[in-house]
Amino acid sequence: MTENNFNRRDFLKITAVGVTALTGLRMIDRAEASSGEVGAHQWAMVIDQSKCIGCGYCTLACRAHNDVPQDISWNQVIQVEDIDGKDVFIPRPCMHCAKAPCVDVCPVKASYYRPDGIVMMDYDRCIGCRYCEAACPYNARAFNWKAFTEPNPVVPEWGQPEVERRGRGVVEKCSFCYQRIDRGLELGLTPGVDEGATPACVVICPVGARFFGDLKDPESNVSKLLRERVSYQLRIDLGTSPRVYYLPSEPQGA
């Protein structure tokens, strides 16, 4: 009888060790968070701060084309400083990080990587826990605290909605106008070159401060710009590898 009891204890011990080992394995697995498969295209945006005048047209066009409510901006234009009396702006869309914290933390994979590098939101899957908002270093995400039912005041002046309006209770963000890219590619257009296949903010920019294109194509305008000019990304120290690049107004550190 005593022996029997020991056997049970041993069983319990083995189970406990097993559970611990499984936990450990899962932790290791978690540490190897992947950034998804790499597709034929890798979309990126380049924003030239020396050209940006802070007019905010990009925000308005974005709001119309993506049917974004008034209190949310997928693309925010922030005045950062002035150099010799000239205002300098940072337009901030979603960075579409190659290692996106929001994708890692989402409990339901409502945030995910497309093969072309776009960090997408599945609005039918999002449960509205807002963990991604806490995780995003760029405040690029916005929660739909209330339902957006009224007509969009920037439509049709700044464009026509191309995507479904998000309902109450989900987090939304910039999608690099994936709908324009996808439709454009189907029609044989080149995103970044043909207006119909390029994000609305890039198309509307009156001073041509925004560029869009494929990093995989060495001859695309973004690849060329990044080769020729000095550029930087926001908070690369966090290891997020953003896909939005900025061309500084003045050489950094001057």
Add this chain to the structure above:
Amino acid sequence: MMKKLALKLPKFTPWLGWVVFLCLVIGAGVVAGLIVFWKGLSVTNLTDLVPWGLWIAIDLTSIAISAGAFSLCAGVYLIGLKRYQPVARTATFIGLIGYSMALLTLLMDIGRPDRFWHAIVYWNKHSLLWEVTMCVTLYLTVLVFETMPIFAKMEWLKKRFPKLAKIMNGTHHYAPYLAVVGLGLSMLHQSSLGAMYGVLKARPLWYRPDISVLFIYSAVAAGMSVTIFVSMLSARLSKKIKVDDTLLERVAYFIGWMLVGYLYFRFWDALSMTYTYEPGRTEGLRLLTSGPLSFNFWVGEMLLGIVIPMILLLNNRTRSLPVWRMLALALVVGGVVAYRWDTNLSGFLVVLSYLPGQPVITYTKYVPSLIEFLAGFGVVAYGFLAVSLGVRYLKVVDHTEEIEEEHAHELELTKTIPV
């Protein structure tokens, strides 16, 4: 006529007053909850910069105070401290209620409550929140099985469904196995709740590994404290409820020593953050130590939450006096509540800039709205009511129960095994 009517009305007792009071709070909470579902989360004071607030604090706390269940069950069934079995029983019931409180709060807090099941279907195994959701769901199932023998003791059930009651009571045979599973699941999610904050690189104050250890450690202390407090209070309020005070006193003594360790961990945790300047972290720490959260931190968390109860529980004289011991246990729980609240808020109140060359720190503000308070208190009142009813009608606190034969046998055996 009047006399007849008066007879029909139940006599006013403190018990009735307590239940009516809780029901009123729950009623207000239900109304607030319905408003939340109807109007959406715009009725809260939460923002995109402070997306988690009071409800998350309640959520974290109710899971923390449920930690007595897994730790005491592990003590009883895995370590072999069989005589604490009645204490573990109380803890298990409190655990069940605690987790149901957490789920209720979470249901209100997520934007799409109708999609609560998504985490169970769409797995993102890289997400700590997914892991927490899975563990909490599974552990709630474990708790249901663990508390089945308690519900099986209900007179009504025994009379009405004797077979069912027998089956339900039979689950106690699996208690050791349930304890193993419960230990594993709890070790995972109790610490992951802290790690949820700890893995966010964008929030320097949170971004550190020890938050997870502190969460599970403080949860065990708070969970045991709640269990002992409820047991002692029940025994004081009702003469029918018998407790073995030596058991409760031993656990309280253990909590006292746990607090020594907790103070030590907290000390190094705080100290390791103070050296060298790191944007966001230093500011967050300053909010805690000298800013708007400083009273919570120094008085709520440290003095009242750790130091005073530690002294009260380790000092033989105060620990043996029920009033002092109960005060100390309540303070431990209060300290953990303050810790959860401060942890959540301190990270959100400091927003680090992502603009180049501008380590500008933005400070945000958050004070819960009335609806948040009402709904939150409603959930808390539900917890109080459920535990009160359990103590009164399910004999959740009862140390007189005879240890079942096989257990008595095992008890003998464990005694003969030299430690």
